[in-house]
Amino acid sequence: MTRILVPTDFSEGAHKALQLARELMPDAQIKLLHVFDPQVRSLPYQASLGVQANHEAIERHFQHEVLSQFEEAQRANIESEVVMGHPVDAIVKAAQEYGAHFIFMGTHARKGLNLLFLGSVAQGVMQRTPVPVMVVPSKN
Structure with missing residues (x-):
């Protein structure tokens, strides 16, 4: 499969x-x-978790509130996981542990100085994994 x-x-x-x-x-x-x-405290729910947020609180929040945004995932019984760490490292590790054949990920399509200063998680993942990566832009 x-x-x-x-x-x-x-x-x-x-x-x-x-x-x-x-x-x-x-x-x-x-x-x-x-x-x-x-x-990084940039996602809307992160500020409400406070500086001392722990993994269990994040996992609960992800499962009960934020994942509700993904109606498709609920209907299709898609597996989910929350991990802590640097996004590129964690995604590459998770793909390896999961035995992923593909990675499908969104991108914010930053350009110029934004990309230089913020970096690109998608770009970092593509450079560090042997798994094929499908990058989907947020804008059409």
Whole structure:
């Protein structure tokens, strides 16, 4: 059975990546992965968790509230996991551990100085994994 890892930051691009994975490979096993980077507090729910957020609280929040945004995942019984760490490292490791055949991930399509200063998780993953990566832009 084909296994697809779909990292999510709950952006439009991540939603589109999940949809595309389901459309192109409807029989594949899919795992949603959210990487919580405790050094970055940019996602809406992170501020409410506070500085001392622990993995269990993040996991509960992911499962009960944030994952509800992914109606497709609930209907299709898609596996999900939350890990802590640097996104590129965690995604590459999760793909290896899951035995992923493909990674479908969204991108914010940053350019210029934004890309230089912020980096690109998708670009980092593509450079560090032997697994084929399908990058889905958040904008059409």
